Amino acid sequence: xxxxxxxxxxxxxxxxxxxxxxxxxxxxxxxxxxxxxxxxxxxxxxxxxxxxxxxxxxxxxxxxxxxxxxxxxxxxxxxxxxxxxxxxxxxxxxxxxxxxxxxxxxxxxxxxxxxxxxxxxxxxxxxxxxxxxxxxxxxxxxxxxxxxxxxxxxxxxxxxxxxxxxxxxxxxxxxxxxxxxxxxxxxxxxxxxxxxxxxxxxxxxxxxxxxxxxxxxxxxxxxxxxxxxxxxxxxxxxxxxxxxxxxxxxxxxxxxxxxxxxxxxxxxxxxxxxxxxxxxxxxxxxxxxxxxxxxxxxxxxxxx
Amino acid sequence: xxxxxxxxxxxxxxxxxxxxxxxxxxxxxxxxxxxxxxxxxxxxxxxxxxxxxxxxxxxxxxxxxxxxxxxxxxxxxxxxxxxxxxxxxxxxxxxxxxxxxxxxxxxxxxxxxxxxxxxxxxxxxxxxxxxxxxxxxxxxxxxxxxxxxxxxxxxxxxxxxxxxxxxxxxxxxxxxxxxxxxxxxxxxxxxxxxxxxxxxxxxxxxxxxxxxxxxxxxxxxxxxxxxxxxxxxxxxxxxxxxxxxxxxxxxxxxxxxxxxxxxxxxxxxxxxxxxxxxxxxxxxxxxxxxxxxxxxxxxxxxxxxxxxxxxxxxxxxxxxxxxxxxxxxxxxxxxxxxxxxxxxxxxxxxxxxxxxxxxxxxxxxxxxxxxxxxxxxxx
Numbered sequence: 001x002x003x004x005x006x007x008x009x010x011x012x013x014x015x016x017x018x019x020x021x022x023x024x025x026x027x028x029x030x031x032x033x034x035x036x037x038x039x040x041x042x043x044x045x046x047x048x049x050x051x052x053x054x055x056x057x058x059x060x061x062x063x064x065x066x067x068x069x070x071x072x073x074x075x076x077x078x079x080x081x082x083x084x085x086x087x088x089x090x091x092x093x094x095x096x097x098x099x100x101x102x103x104x105x106x107x108x109x110x111x112x113x114x115x116x117x118x119x120x121x122x123x124x125x126x127x128x129x130x131x132x133x134x135x136x137x138x139x140x141x142x143x144x145x146x147x148x149x150x151x152x153x154x155x156x157x158x159x160x161x162x163x164x165x166x167x168x169x170x171x172x173x174x175x176x177x178x179x180x181x182x183x184x185x186x187x188x189x190x191x192x193x194x195x196x197x198x199x200x201x202x203x204x205x206x207x208x209x210x211x212x213x214x215x216x217x218x219x220x221x222x223x224x225x226x227x228x229x230x231x232x233x234x235x236x237x238x239x240x241x242x243x244x245x246x247x248x249x250x251x252x253x254x255x256x257x258x259x260x261x262x263x264x265x266x267x268x269x270x271x272x273x274x275x276x277x278x279x280x281x282x283x284x285x286x287x288x289x290x291x292x293x294x295x296x297x298x299x300x301x302x303x304x
Numbered sequence: 305x306x307x308x309x310x311x312x313x314x315x316x317x318x319x320x321x322x323x324x325x326x327x328x329x330x331x332x333x334x335x336x337x338x339x340x341x342x343x344x345x346x347x348x349x350x351x352x353x354x355x356x357x358x359x360x361x362x363x364x365x366x367x368x369x370x371x372x373x374x375x376x377x378x379x380x381x382x383x384x385x386x387x388x389x390x391x392x393x394x395x396x397x398x399x400x401x402x403x404x405x406x407x408x409x410x411x412x413x414x415x416x417x418x419x420x421x422x423x424x425x426x427x428x429x430x431x432x433x434x435x436x437x438x439x440x441x442x443x444x445x446x447x448x449x450x451x452x453x454x455x456x457x458x459x460x461x462x463x464x465x466x467x468x469x470x471x472x473x474x475x476x477x478x479x480x481x482x483x484x485x486x487x488x489x490x491x492x493x494x495x496x497x498x499x500x501x502x503x504x505x506x507x508x509x510x511x512x513x514x515x516x517x518x519x520x521x522x523x524x525x526x527x528x529x530x531x532x533x534x535x536x537x538x539x540x541x542x543x544x545x546x547x548x549x550x551x552x553x554x555x556x557x558x559x560x561x562x563x564x565x566x567x568x569x570x571x572x573x574x575x576x577x578x579x580x581x582x583x584x585x586x587x588x589x590x591x592x593x594x595x596x597x598x599x600x601x602x603x604x605x606x607x608x609x610x611x612x613x614x615x616x617x618x619x620x621x622x623x624x625x626x627x628x629x630x631x632x633x634x635x636x637x638x639x640x641x642x643x644x645x646x647x648x649x650x651x652x653x654x655x656x657x658x659x660x661x662x663x664x665x666x667x668x669x670x671x672x673x674x675x676x677x678x679x680x681x682x683x
Contacts, residue, residue, distance in 0.1 A: 005524050012516040127348035127385075129537045131568040140548060148549045223513040223541050225569045229345065233511060268517035273507045274479055 004146045009269045010262060015153040015222065017261020018160035022215035023238030024245070024253035025167065026208030032184035032248040033204045034099075036106050040090065040113040042235015043121075044083050044209045048216025049132065049226040050121060051079040056133045072135040076159070076217050080210035087209025088202045096198070114231075121228040132224035135217075152222040163214055164254055167207070171250060176203050184248060233277065237264075240280045244287050246297020255295060259283075334377040335370070335631055337362070337621065338397030340408035340418060341614075345385025346510060347535060349563045350410040350610045354432050355380060356603055357614030358407060364598070365618070371625045378618075379403060383414055390414035391421055398425045404631040405430065407617045410610055412436030412483045419446045426633050428640055432617035433582070433610055435559065436482045440659040445633075447640050447659045449620050449648065450582055450613055453483065456558045457490030459580050459665050459681045460531060464556060465498055467679075468578075470528035473556075474504040476518060476542065478534040481510060487533035487558050503527035508542075510535065515542045516549060523551040530555050536563040540570030547573040554578065562609045567673045575672075580665045582650045583612040584677040595649045609650070616648035 023045050030038045055075045063071030094113055098106050138152045171177040179200045183190050190197055219234070220226050241260045245252025260280055267279045287294060339358055342351030362378045370376060379401050381393035390409060397403045398421070405428045409415050415434035422429035423443035431439055431448040435456060440446045464470050473495060478484035492502055504525035506518040519542070522530065530546070532539055532555050543555050557579040567574050585596045585606050595615060599607040607615070623646055625631060628639035646653040651663040664682045668675040 002524060005520060008520045009517055012514070012520065016514050122344055127344040127346075129346075129349075129565055129569065131565070131571075138548065140550065150548050219513065223545070225513070225537055225541050225565075227346070227537070229511075230513070265514075265517045269521050273509070273518055276509060276512070 005269075008147055009265050011147070011149055011153060012269075013262035013265030014258065015156045015261075016265060017258035018156050019215045019219050019234065019257075020238045020241045020261050021254040021257025022160055022163065022211045022218070023234060024241040024257045025250060026212045027239050027242040028245070028247055028250060028253035029180070029204050029208045031242070032250075033180060033187075033201055034095070036095075036103050037110065037239065038095075038205075038208075039107065039110040039235070039239075040117060041208065041212055042231035042238070043114050043117040044087055044231075045212040045216045045219075045234060046121065046226070046228060046231035047086060047117065048079050048083050048213025049220040049230065050125060050130075050216075050228075051082045051213065052076070052135075052217045052220060053130055053132055053226060055079060056135065067135070067137045069136065075135060076214060079217055080213045083213030083216075084206035084210040087205040087212075091202060091205040096201075114235075118228050118231070125228065127228060129225045129227040132220035132226050134224065135221060138221070150222070156218045156222055159214065159218060163211060167211070167250065170207065176200065180204055237277075237280045240284045244283055244294055246294025249294065249296045249298075252294055252296035333374065335372070335374050335625065336377050336379060336401055336403045337618070338394070338401060338403035338406040338408075339378055339380045340383050340390055340393040340397065340406065340414075341380065342385040342409065342411060342414070343380075343382040345383075346537065347385045347411055349536065349565055350433070351383070351385065353563075353608050353610035354410050354614030354617075357599070357607060357611035357616075358432070358618045360599060360602055360611075361615045361618035361622075365622050371622050372629070372631075376618075376622065383409060385411070385414075387413065387417065390418040394418040394421045394429075398422070398427055403427065404625075404633070405621055405636060407432065407614075407621065409434060410613075411481070412439055412486070413481060415439045416442070416482065419443070422446065426637075428621075428633060428637050430617050430621055430640070432613035433559070434483075436486045437658075437660075438482070444641075444659070445637055447655060449616050449653050449661045450559075450650070451663055451665055452660050453486035453558075454490040456580050456665060457487040457492075457533070458494045459667070460487075460533075460556050460558065460578075461491045461494035461498070461500070462681070463578065463580075463667055464529055464531070465495065465500055468529060468554060468556075470554070471500045472503045472526070472528045473500060474506070474522045474525060474527035474530045475502055476515075476522065476530055476532050476534070477505075477507045478510050478538065479507045481535065481560075483558075483560060484533045484535075488531065491531050491533070508534075508538065510538060512538060513541060515545050519546050519549050519551055522546075523549060527553060529553050532556065533558045533560065535560040536566040537569070540566050540568075540574065543570050543577060544573045559609055562675070564608070567670065574670045576670065578667060578669050578678070580681070581609050581668050581675070582663075582665070583607075583609040584666050584668060584675070586677045591647060592649050612649045616650050616653070620646055620648065620653060 026041045052075050055078050059071045059075050140148045179195050183200050241256035242253045245256030267275050341355045362376050366375045383389040407430050410433040412434040415431045419442035423445050428445050433450050435453045437452050475488050477488040504522050555577045559581050561579040562581050624639040628635040643655045653661045656662050664680050667678045669678050
């Protein structure tokens with residue numbers, strides 16, 4: 001086996017996995033606090049990319065020059081804020097009124113929300129794939145010999161790492177983060193000690209949606225073609241990543257995303273591209289059969 | 305408002321709603337033609353282009369007095385670029401709208417889905433742009449006005465060997481599209497039969513965004529060119545990612561490349577790549593120039609090959625209805641089958657025994673973000 005080629009595939013896999021990881025965090029956090037899968041999450045990721053597309057020409061007026069780093073950063077942050085607001089809005093308008101209903105009702109509603117977002121986007125922006133502007137200069141980093149690492153791939157990995165540390169800080173060191181952790185353990189007890197559960201849930205949606213928006217922008221930097229249905233497949237794979245890592249577990253989701261991304265790339269490179277989408281589901285089946293709580297999930301018995 | 309007057313009002317509204325339908329039932333004042341196209345979803349760029357061409361043709365035919373003294377009414381259904389939607393659309397057009405013939409679709413996979421339904425109902429179907437051979441094999445009511453994959457795959461293999469002088473070519477196929485698999489098969493057959501070698505075979509699925517794994521392994525096989533018979537959206541990303549990975553060889557493709565999105569997304573990396581196509585708006589033939597002009601007036605854009613094929617499909621059908629002298633499905637079918645040298649904007653169309661059009665292909669090269677005409681290859 002050619003070792004350079006193998007390392008090349010690992011790099012390719014890591015930058016893909018970082019995207020899955022960012023989306024998976026949203027699934028896992030919402031599951032943590034509400035015990036339900038927000039299937040509209042993949043579409044928030046798509047919206048993130050579309051906001052970036054819409055914001056790019058406006059930002060260029062504020063930060064002149066086609067490749068300004070502050071401009072790219074401003075687009076990233078603005079798109080994350082917009083998606084955070086949309087995440088909060090969806091929770092407030094759709095999921096909160098259904099909170100005491102059976103989980104199946106909420107789950108089906110989430111699929112409805114997903115289709116709604118896709119179709120509204122398609123109506124407003126058209127179904128054609130759009131070219132995403134090159135926010136940063138995309139080229140191969142020099143001095144690595146035969147290995148090709150693109151600036152866009154490095155950006156994906158770097159920004160993901162920064163966001164992961166930021167998230168870790170928020171969840172572990174802030175009061176809202178502590179409330180999130182507490183809520184995922186016992187919502188009733190949280191209410192009893194005076195936690196405003198609604199605020200915490202809104203915050204969780206905002207956080208997850210912002211990360212999905214970042215993933216959308218990052219993927220568009222690296223593969224500059226976006227369209228309204230682009231959230232479907234990555235959304236499902238990120239969900240599998242969240243289950244693989246142990247749904248509800250934040251480091252687990254990040255790990256799961258990386259594992260799915262790397263496995264997928266290696267399978268495409270060394271076995272057959274035909275298995276690309278199948279591999280995520282094969283992993284899902286295996287994990288559900290042999291370790292249903294996921295790699296980092298704690299097994300907890302439901303008390304009867 | 306009293307209850308009875310409310311009921312009367314409801315009845316009146318219902319009656320008004322029904323009236324227009326009764327008029328159309330009363331006298332068949334129009335010839336209904338069905339169309340199914342991907343107006344939304346992944347291949348919407350093709351679907352809406354062919355739809356625009358079809359609409360333009362129908363408008364021109366109607367403005368010139370229609371056919372058999374009747375106006376053509378086009379009824380369009382959107383397949384959303386999804387499997388399963390084409391059959392629903394065609395069933396609706398046949399059973400509910402009672403159309404005399406059906407135009408559609410661009411994508412071979414969806415034409416293959418709808419064709420058996422048209423065949424069973426004995427309603428002639430004309431595909432404007434499905435190039436997979438299997439489409440017209442479904443039965444004697446299925447026609448197409450474009451050339452087929454064996455021709456397009458062969459043309460590109462011939463072009464690679466004779467004009468580009470390359471022997472060692474990698475092939476990258478979209479496994480989800482019958483179209484792509486078909487082109488690749490005939491490219492491979494011609495190439496290997498005439499002294500060429502397939503350096504590496506790889507594949508992807510429509511909708512993928514990351515092709516680096518495949519490209520990394522293609523690069524290590526050191527090909528002189530890559531045959532990439534896919535659709536524009538993935539093609540643009542693939543060629544871009546290939547350039548970034550340092551795989552700098554010519555890419556060759558088929559008519560699936562023909563979209564302005566190709567250059568918008570692929571940018572500089574698309575320069576100097578080649579593909580075969582049905583039509584070039586640069587052709588100076590008066591008929592083509594008048595079509596290009598009318599299309600630009602109506603839609604404010606230059607027609608691409610799919611628009612030209614959509615345009616030809618409607619005119620080809622109108623011509624057959626005129627020659628059949630009726631919309632009777634059997635007579636119409638026979639008239640379609642006996643079409644000879646019909647002057648389309650995509651070339652002269654003669655229907656052969658397999659109900660395929662025999663016509664020539666153009667090879668285009670991308671220069672300065674534009675598709676430049678290079679050469680015509682006859683069958």
